[in-house]
Amino acid sequence: MLNGEKKIVKPLRWGMVGGGRLSQVGYKHRTGALRDHTAFQLVAGAFDIDPERGRDFGVNIGVDADRCYPDYKTMFAEEALREDGVEVVSIATPNGTHYEICKAALEAGLHVICEKPLFFTSQEGEEIKTLAEEQGKIVGVTYGFSGNQMLLQMRAMIEQGKIGDIRVVELQYTHGFNSNDKSDKTSDAQKWRVDPKVAGPSFVLGDLSTHTYYMSQLIMPHMKIKKLLCDRQSFIGTRAPLEDNAFVLMQYENGAVGRLWTSSINAGCMDGHRIRIVGSKASLEWWDSKGGELKFEVQGEPAQTLIRAMPYLDESCNADERLGALHVEGLSEAWANIYLKFAIAIDAKKRNDKETLKHLVYPDIDAGIEGIRWIENCVRSADNGSVWVEFQNKKALLV
Structure with a gap:
């Protein structure tokens, strides 16, 4: 704690x-x-x-x-x-x-x-x-x-074989705050997000789904994408070529499949940030709106809801807990967790403490580069007619 x-x-x-x-x-x-x-x-x-x-x-x-x-x-x-x-x-x-x-x-x-x-x-x-x-x-x-500690609980349970072999990955990060073009005209923070010169090659894929994609990699560090197909839309036409909605299908190297929906035009949705991992024995599901809870559903048994800060959770999860059970934590604590790990990483780097850096789980430069590759591969698929593409690694993308 x-x-x-x-x-x-x-x-x-x-x-x-x-x-x-x-x-x-x-x-x-x-x-x-x-x-x-x-x-x-x-x-x-x-x-x-x-x-x-x-x-x-x-x-x-x-x-x-x-x-x-x-x-x-x-x-x-x-x-x-x-x-x-x-x-x-x-x-x-x-x-x-x-x-x-x-x-x-x-x-x-x-x-x-x-x-x-x-x-x-x-x-x-x-x-x-x-x-x-x-x-x-x-x-x-x-x-x-990614600083939400229940994600580390998911990581630990998968590593311990609690859900079996991963078969399906279901990712979603959607909201409805850009379901019309009003904010594009009135909000300085939104204006640049739909300007390719400032935002880059994507809107919601970069602004929203890179969060969820990194979180999935944190939860399943050994799961690598083999192929993906991205279909993206600009429902507000003035945002084109940047998307305000996208669907991504994924095939993983181990045979698992996945899909991701990211959108800022999911009208009426206040928080559609969810992750569900389906294994051969059980499933895990996390929802940002109830970030202190984790659904654990074993086939043939009653569904369980694991609660943040309880002693039955993995040590790696409870190490980042701050307020104690019954006291709700949220995004502020998640940000505090990653900033504390940034500080620990910087301190370890200054001291040349390679052991700490080796075992510290936090979003580092490699995670940032992987997020860029995610966007590049999605855009490449979508712009070529929403076709399946091999998930290119850094060497392929640099050629």
């Missing part, structure tokens, strides 16, 4: 790029990083494309005015001159800016925590991975839902 005691010697000096007053994700980053005040200390930021608004915001959340910078380049340069300068930076900006900011941060000697999807291409991902290795730095990706 986590209770706020320090996991590293002293908090990391942390800065943010983006995540200001108008950001949809900035508060999630700060809630996650600062929940364990022993892990991160927010000391600087370039919070907004509008320097004055960014400075005003930074001061209002407790950052010294002289460390609220007009842009990330100024922040990196000025902080490098300070003995107490930032050690790690979070990037909470639109997709199209991630690569250049991440590269600049690594070249400035900083560890990086970045929003998803990381970059536009897996080649960019491989370049950043090489740079991070050369610099001896960590790059983490904020797949925030």
